[in-house]
Amino acid sequence: MAQPSQADIFAALTAQAQAPLRRDSPSTSPYSAFSDPVEDLTTSRPGATIEAVDEKENQGRVNNRRIYCPREGCGSWIMSEGVGEWMTVDGPVLPIDPSSPFPPAPTISSRTPFWHITSSPFAFDNIGFSKPDTSTKLPPHAPGQETSGLKGKTQVKWLICAECDLGPLGWSYEGGKEAWLAVERVKYGEVKKVQ
Numbered sequence: 331m332a333q334p335s336q337a338d339i340f341a342a343l344t345a346q347a348q349a350p351l352r353r354d355s356p357s358t359s360p361y362s363a364f365s366d367p368v369e370d371l372t373t374s375r376p377g378a379t380i381e382a383v384d385e386k387e388n389q390g391r392v393n394n395r396r397i398y399c400p401r402e403g404c405g406s407w408i409m410s411e412g413v414g415e416w417m418t419v420d421g422p423v424l425p426i427d428p429s430s431p432f433p434p435a436p437t438i439s440s441r442t443p444f445w446h447i448t449s450s451p452f453a454f455d456n457i458g459f460s461k462p463d464t465s466t467k468l469p470p471h472a473p474g475q476e477t478s479g480l481k482g483k484t485q486v487k488w489l490i491c492a493e494c495d496l497g498p499l500g501w502s503y504e505g506g507k508e509a510w511l512a513v514e515r516v517k518y519g520e521v522k523k524v525q
């Protein structure tokens with residue numbers, strides 16, 4: 331069988347780069363539409379036993395809906411079902427900007443929920459990262475700083491929409507593999523019906 335030529339490979343890569351990004355599902359809802367976020371937005375990780383799911387922290391629960399950019403008219407597909415693990419931390423993490431289009435971070439029993447992604451950027455369908463932000467330090471309770479061993483020095487890279495640059499939708503760290511996506515800054519698709 332003939333090997334593809336350099337030109338073929340280049341053409342394929344170019345086509346890939348220019349392929350339209352996957353778009354909005356017919357119906358998406360903001361976080362505020364869900365009265366019981368853990369019940370409405372998560373499911374046990376496939377294969378997880380009941381015992382493996384910590385009921386208090388809801389560890390082991392993953393998003394049951396596809397996640398999209400919240401910007402009207404964008405709706406870029408950010409993350410598929412079953413990728414982000416529900417977690418909560420001691421307080422808000424993302425900087426609060428009065429001019430931001432985002433709602434305030436929700437609290438559940440005084441803790442702030444996030445989607446934890448452990449193999450960023452490959453776990454996302456479409457996501458952008460800012461340049462390392464040398465001017466912003468996240469609060470000490472922000473996860474990811476401890477495990478990196480670089481607490482206080484770690485440079486933050488903001489998660490932004492790959493298509494329209496809206497953000498920050500969450501954060502990651504320079505050189506790190508993990509990312510945290512703000513539950514209230516994205517939109518959610520319908521739950522897929524189990525056949």
Ligand SMILES: [Zn+2]
Pocket residue numbers: 399400401404405406491492493494495496
């Ligand atoms: Zn967008």
